[in-house]
Amino acid sequence: MSQNKKILIIEDEANLLYGLQAKFRVAGFEVITDEGADKTEVMEKIKTLKPDYIILDIILPQVNGFDLLAEIKAEPEISLIPVFIFTNLSDADSRQRGQALGADFYLIKTDFNLDEFVVKFKKIIANLDLTAGHS
Numbered sequence: 001m002s003q004n005k006k007i008l009i010i011e012d013e014a015n016l017l018y019g020l021q022a023k024f025r026v027a028g029f030e031v032i033t034d035e036g037a038d039k040t041e042v043m044e045k046i047k048t049l050k051p052d053y054i055i056l057d058i059i060l061p062q063v064n065g066f067d068l069l070a071e072i073k074a075e076p077e078i079s080l081i082p083v084f085i086f087t088n089l090s091d092a093d094s095r096q097r098g099q100a101l102g103a104d105f106y107l108i109k110t111d112f113n114l115d116e117f118v119v120k121f122k123k124i125i126a127n128l129d130l131t132a133g134h135s
Contacts, residue, residue: 005125006030008051010042010068011086012060016109020055023118036060039068046078053125056103058087058094066097073102082128084121 007024011017012035021031032049034042036057046054054072058065065087073079082104087094090108098106105124112120 004028004030005053006032006049006051007053007055008032008034008046008049009055010034010036010060010065011055011057012036013057016114019114020117023114024121027118027122036063036065036068039063039071042068043071043075046072046081047075050078051081053121054081054083055086055121056083058085058089058098066101069098069101069103082125084124086117 007029009017009020009024009031011020011033014035017033017035021033024031032045032051034045036042037060042063056065056069060068065085069083069085072081072083079102083102085098085103085106086109087106088109089095090110095106107117107120
């Protein structure tokens with residue numbers, strides 16, 4: 001069952017980024033990565049490559065992840081791409097802000113090891129694919 005779904009992972013922590021990239025590739029996904037250093041570059045990558053899903057870290061060195069999320073959700077051509085926030089920000093305010101800005105899922109890094117995160121992600125998108133049949 002080859003999905004060949006495209007995931008864009010925006011993460012500045014190299015070990016986590018490449019760990020996720022490897023795990024998702026083994027699971028049959030096409031993986032695009034970005035370290036989130038330039039918001040304009042990230043937005044161009046999203047518009048050009050049109051990933052099926054985006055995994056977004058909120059805490060990035062030069063880009064505010066919340067601002068990037070708002071920009072993604074404000075662009076009609078990419079606003080429907082499901083965005084998975086994957087962050088260490090576990091406080092209620094950050095979670096509410098992410099949801100208010102249009103994050104589809106808000107997951108805390110410390111709640112998962114890499115394998116658990118990939119399993120959780122696959123379960124969520126399987127449910128998304130089931131409900132997408134209604135459109």
